Amino acid sequence: MRVVIAGAGIVGRSIARELLANSHRVLLVDRSPAAMKISSVPDAQWLLADACEISSLDEAELTDCDVVVAATGDDKANLVVSLLAKTEYGVPRTVARVNNPKNEWLFDEAWGVDVAVSTPRLMTALVEEAVSVGELVRLFTFQQSSTSMAEYTLDPASPVVGRTVGGLPLPADAVLVAIVRGDRPIAPTPDDVLEAGDHLMFLSVPDAEAELRSLLGAP
Structure with a gap:
C-alpha cells in the first residue's frame, strides 16, 4: 500500500x-x-x-x-x-x-x-469500551518503547478522590495525561480536583504500575 x-x-x-x-x-x-x-x-x-x-x-x-x-x-x-x-x-x-x-x-x-x-474522542471511546471502575486497565503499549497507556476510573472509595492533581505523589515514570469527566476530556492542571467517576489516563512504564495501583487503591 x-x-x-x-x-x-x-x-x-x-x-x-x-x-x-x-x-x-x-x-x-x-x-x-x-x-x-x-x-x-x-x-x-x-x-x-x-x-x-x-x-x-x-x-x-x-x-x-x-x-x-x-x-x-x-x-x-x-x-x-x-x-x-x-x-x-x-x-x-x-x-x-x-x-x-x-x-x-x-x-x-x-x-x-x-x-x-480526534484525540479527545478517541480517548473517550477507549474509556467507554475498555474500562472497569476501580481497576487500572492497560489500553495499549507503544510499539517503539515499553511505555503503555492505562486508564483508571475513580471509585468513590479511592484515596485520591477529592485530592488535587498537583498533590498526587505519582511514580517517577508515570504521567497523568488526561482526565475524562462525563463526555468531556480535560487537560489536567495541578489545581484540578479529582472526582469519583473520573477516568484518568496515564502513560507509564510497566515497573511503575504496581506503585500506581497502590496510590489509586486499585486491586
Missing part, C-alpha cells in the same frame, strides 16, 4: 514509522524546511512542498496513492488536503487529524474525509 502523509511533524513521522514497519510505502510531505528530518524516518520518501497546492500533489503522485493522511497541526490545511485528494485525484481513502475538537463537525464526506481522528 502506498500512503502519502501531509505533515512531517511528530505525528506524521510517528505514523510513517508504524506504516513502514508494516511494509507499506510512505511519502512525507511538508512545506517547512525545518520539518525535513529525513534521518528520523530514513526509509520514507520525502517531499518539501505545500500539500495544499495542486502542483505539489501532482509531484507527490496522488493518482498512484492508496491512502492520504492529513496530519498537519492546522485543521484548515487538513481539510483542504483531504478535499483535493478525494475530488481531484480520487484517492480511495483519506484520514484527517482533528486538532481542535470544535472543528470536528467539519471533518466529513463533504470535505473528502473518510476517517477523522
Whole structure:
C-alpha cells in the first residue's frame, strides 16, 4: 500500500514509522524546511512542498496513492488536503487529524474525509469500551518503547478522590495525561480536583504500575 502523509511533524513521522514497519510505502510531505528530518524516518520518501497546492500533489503522485493522511497541526490545511485528494485525484481513502475538537463537525464526506481522528474522542471511546471502575486497565503499549497507556476510573472509595492533581505523589515514570469527566476530556492542571467517576489516563512504564495501583487503591 502506498500512503502519502501531509505533515512531517511528530505525528506524521510517528505514523510513517508504524506504516513502514508494516511494509507499506510512505511519502512525507511538508512545506517547512525545518520539518525535513529525513534521518528520523530514513526509509520514507520525502517531499518539501505545500500539500495544499495542486502542483505539489501532482509531484507527490496522488493518482498512484492508496491512502492520504492529513496530519498537519492546522485543521484548515487538513481539510483542504483531504478535499483535493478525494475530488481531484480520487484517492480511495483519506484520514484527517482533528486538532481542535470544535472543528470536528467539519471533518466529513463533504470535505473528502473518510476517517477523522480526534484525540479527545478517541480517548473517550477507549474509556467507554475498555474500562472497569476501580481497576487500572492497560489500553495499549507503544510499539517503539515499553511505555503503555492505562486508564483508571475513580471509585468513590479511592484515596485520591477529592485530592488535587498537583498533590498526587505519582511514580517517577508515570504521567497523568488526561482526565475524562462525563463526555468531556480535560487537560489536567495541578489545581484540578479529582472526582469519583473520573477516568484518568496515564502513560507509564510497566515497573511503575504496581506503585500506581497502590496510590489509586486499585486491586
